[in-house]
Amino acid sequence: MTTSGAVRIAIVAYEHALPSALHGLSEMLAVAEKLRLEHGADSWLPLHCGFLCLGSNRLALSHHWSLQDEVDVVILPPCSMGERAQADEAFFVWLRQQYQRGALLCSACVGAALLAESGLFNGRRLTTHWLAETEFRQRYPQIHWDTAPLLIEEADVISAGGLTAWTDLVLRLLLRCSGPSLVMLLSKYFLLDTAEREQRFYQRFIPLLSHGDAQVLQLQRQLQQALTTRWSLEQLAAQIAVSPRTLQRRFLQATGHNLSRYIQLLRIEKARELLETSRMAVEKIVWAVGYDDRTSFNKLFRQQLGLSPSEYRRRFQTKPALLAKSEG
Numbered sequence: 001m002t003t004s005g006a007v008r009i010a011i012v013a014y015e016h017a018l019p020s021a022l023h024g025l026s027e028m029l030a031v032a033e034k035l036r037l038e039h040g041a042d043s044w045l046p047l048h049c050g051f052l053c054l055g056s057n058r059l060a061l062s063h064h065w066s067l068q069d070e071v072d073v074v075i076l077p078p079c080s081m082g083e084r085a086q087a088d089e090a091f092f093v094w095l096r097q098q099y100q101r102g103a104l105l106c107s108a109c110v111g112a113a114l115l116a117e118s119g120l121f122n123g124r125r126l127t128t129h130w131l132a133e134t135e136f137r138q139r140y141p142q143i144h145w146d147t148a149p150l151l152i153e154e155a156d157v158i159s160a161g162g163l164t165a166w167t168d169l170v171l172r173l174l175l176r177c178s179g180p181s182l183v184m185l186l187s188k189y190f191l192l193d194t195a196e197r198e199q200r201f202y203q204r205f206i207p208l209l210s211h212g213d214a215q216v217l218q219l220q221r222q223l224q225q226a227l228t229t230r231w232s233l234e235q236l237a238a239q240i241a242v243s244p245r246t247l248q249r250r251f252l253q254a255t256g257h258n259l260s261r262y263i264q265l266l267r268i269e270k271a272r273e274l275l276e277t278s279r280m281a282v283e284k285i286v287w288a289v290g291y292d293d294r295t296s297f298n299k300l301f302r303q304q305l306g307l308s309p310s311e312y313r314r315r316f317q318t319k320p321a322l323l324a325k326s327e328g
Contacts (some may be wrong), residue, residue, distance in 0.1 A: 007047035007177050008071040012091075012114075015055040016083035021108065021166050022051070025075060028170045028190065035185045036178070044178040054087055067094040071171065073104045076111030078129075078163050085113045092118055099156070106158045106173065108166040115159065116140035127152045127161040130203045134256070148200040148306070161199040167192055198306045201315070205269040207262075211254040215240040220255070220262075227267055228290040233259060267291065268304050275313040282309050 011025050026183055029049040036044045052065040052074075066070060067090060074095060079085055095118050099105060107115050110126040113136070115121055122142040130147040137145055146152065151160045152169050160169040171194065175183050187194045219236055236259065237247040252258050255266065267289040274285045283294055286309075291297040301309050 006048045007073060008065075008069075009047060009049040009073040009075065009173075010052045010065045010069075010071040011049065011077060011220070012077045012087075012111075013051045013053045013077075014085055014087055014114075016085070017111075018080050018109075018163070021164075025049075025077060025166055026051070027172065028167065028186065030311045031189060032170075032174055032178075032182060032186050035182060035189070039182075039185065044182055047177070054091055059216070067091065069104055070101060071098055073106060074098055075166075075169070076105075076107040076114050078109030078111055082247075083110075083140040085111050087114055087117075092219065096120065104156060104173075104176075106160075106169055108169050109163050110136075110161050113140070115157065116143045121157060122155070124154075125152055125268045126157070126159040127199065128159065129163060130199055134208075147203065148198060150197055150199045158304075162202070166200075168264055177209070200304070200306050203271075203305075205265040207266070208255050209258045213250060213254040215242075216251055216254040223263060223266060227263075227270055230290075231263075233252060264300065265304075268301060270311065271297075271301065272305075272312065272316075275309055276316050277318055282313070285309070 009029060011022060013022055021182050026049060029047055032046040033040075033049070038047065048063050052067070058059065076085060092114075095105070095114070099118075099120055105115060105118075105120070107126070107128075109129045112126050115126060116136070117140075125142070125144040125146050127146055127149055128136055133145055133147045136143070147161055150162060150165055151158065151172060153172060158169060159173055160166060160172075162168075167190070171183050171187060171192065174186065183194070207224075209217060211217070219240065222239075223231070233244045233247065237244045240247070248258060251262070255262055270289045271285050274280055274288065276284075278285075280288070286292075286294045286297045289297075298308055301307075301312070304327070305312060307315065
């Protein structure tokens with residue numbers, strides 16, 4: 001990764017970059033360097049971290065890199081809510097130069113937009129925040145977006161999905177640079193959970209309702225209100241006076257899902273809500289969302305979320321005291 005005897009890390013501070021992530025990345029890497037010095041492991045390379053400031057973003061902290069410098073790692077951080085990473089062509093020229101010299105490129109959350117715009121990863125698999133998936137698929141169809149994992153690592157690129165997944169990104173970077181001992185020291189210092197987790201544990205199904213097809217919207221609201229009803233395609237098509245084939249085409253165009261998949265996602269989302277906020281037995285939840293067979297439901301639930309219903313409940317159920325208060 002480096003020929004300079006140290007790992008040179010550039011955190012790109014573009015306009016709208018999330019301030020907490022910029023400062024947090026810098027702080028985590030600074031602590032990692034202090035731990036390296038304290039524990040004196042010869043195999044742990046020194047970490048030289050600084051900001052590369054773009055546009056009007058200026059940070060009066062630590063070291064700064066310029067577009068004339070060479071680095072070994074480039075980190076593209078998340079953005080503030082609703083904002084997107086932006087950079088000019090001079091930055092992309094520099095980024096491509098670093099990549100051609102062997103630098104590792106990293107992104108967190110919507111920082112992956114700059115990886116896509118660089119043109120370096122066309123046809124490659126990257127992740128971003130699951131809420132940005134639809135937008136990114138439309139804007140950057142040349143990338144294979146996968147928002148199920150929290151982090152995707154390859155030899156030349158690491159992309160992390162969630163807004164705070166930059167912490168996971170730092171740990172994976174240090175695992176590559178220094179090994180598991182430093183990762184464990186740093187995670188204990190910051191009380192970070194190093195257990196494997198996936199972004200799909202946290203994903204919610206949010207139906208698209210602003211597509212402009214009033215008849216499809218009518219059916220969406222009907223399906224939402226009657227989860228346990230077993231609708232046939234013919235019944236639903238008859239309600240809006242179109243053929244089953246036309247309904248399937250319009251529904252897919254409007255929502256991004258065919259009818260059977262859409263109903264499945266509605267039911268799984270309702271089951272998640274009940275697992276999180278109620279004490280209802282899993283068997284009763286299965287029936288309440290329209291399924292008869294728990295085994296089949298468990299399989300669908302795990303395929304979608306990566307956890308069984310029972311595992312999901314243990315991880316995400318509201319605390320008993322809060323449940324008791326809400327039920328009282």
